[in-house]
Amino acid sequence: MTTETNEKRMTHTVVPAVNILETPSSFIVSLDIPGAVKENVNAAIENNTLLVTAEAADITDTENAEPARQFRREFSLANDIDLQSIDANYNDGVLTILLTKKQQYLPKKISIN
Amino acid sequence: MLVRFQPVSNIFDEIDTIINSTLVPFPAGNRSERSGRFSSLSVKDSGEQLHVSLELPGLSKQDVSVNVNNDILTISGERKQPEKKENEQWIRNEIRYGKFERTITLPYSVDVEKVSASHENGILSIILPKHEKAKPKQISIR
Numbered sequence: 001m002t003t004e005t006n007e008k009r010m011t012h013t014v015v016p017a018v019n020i021l022e023t024p025s026s027f028i029v030s031l032d033i034p035g036a037v038k039e040n041v042n043a044a045i046e047n048n049t050l051l052v053t054a055e056a057a058d059i060t061d062t063e064n065a066e067p068a069r070q071f072r073r074e075f076s077l078a079n080d081i082d083l084q085s086i087d088a089n090y091n092d093g094v095l096t097i098l099l100t101k102k103q104q105y106l107p108k109k110i111s112i113n
Numbered sequence: 114m115l116v117r118f119q120p121v122s123n124i125f126d127e128i129d130t131i132i133n134s135t136l137v138p139f140p141a142g143n144r145s146e147r148s149g150r151f152s153s154l155s156v157k158d159s160g161e162q163l164h165v166s167l168e169l170p171g172l173s174k175q176d177v178s179v180n181v182n183n184d185i186l187t188i189s190g191e192r193k194q195p196e197k198k199e200n201e202q203w204i205r206n207e208i209r210y211g212k213f214e215r216t217i218t219l220p221y222s223v224d225v226e227k228v229s230a231s232h233e234n235g236i237l238s239i240i241l242p243k244h245e246k247a248k249p250k251q252i253s254i255r
Contacts, residue, residue, distance in 0.1 A: 022203075023198070094235065
């Protein structure tokens with residue numbers, strides 16, 4: 001007997017694991033987003049919120065090209081981030097976003113005359 | 114009165130979402146630690162070959178090794194922790210680093226010479242064709 005499965009494909013949302021490293025001049029945000037292609041990874045800033053979304057194929061179904069997994073994570077940004085200089089890079093399944101601190105929040109060395 | 118039981122597990126996801134949606138450091142011990150404890154692994158058997166996929170984000174080809182021995186597939190490697198300078202600090206650290214090893218007992222003998230592996234966008238993909246001797250043979254009756 002053969003049973004036909006006619007399951008509706010379900011897209012499920014994954015909250016990617018994140019590392020955030022603060023350096024004196026920036027925040028480096030790294031997110032694990034395995035299995036996506038660069039074109040399907042998005043990072044956007046709106047109203048002081050950094051939104052990361054991505055679509056990836058389900059690794060259990062490699063033949064089906066339809067994205068079956070959605071990655072999504074939001075971060076509230078503090079006022080110290082310069083929204084004009086944000087850099088993102090996707091490599092080996094990891095999205096790395098560089099958020100630079102605003103000039104006035106950078107540590108300053110004051111020279112003594 | 115009978116009330117339908119409502120699973121409460123989702124509340125934790127809700128809380129995680131709230132906690133995770135901020136860059137502000139949070140006390141240790143939050144539940145998001147569970148993410149990344151194990152990499153997702155899938156094994157698909159088409160009858161003619163096995164397709165093994167493992168999520169390995171943040172590793173390059175050089176960091177992963179794949180071995181087949183006595184019908185046992187071993188995937189091992191190391192995800193190296195990025196270097197942190199003295200004047201830098203972790204605000205959030207959910208990604209697991211270090212050595213790992215996964216072993217899978219294969220359901221049949223595979224042709225070791227024809228095993229191929231690729232690593233792309235953080236997914237390791239291994240194709241293991243079934244060995245001729247493991248394929249069913251039709252025996253003609255004379």
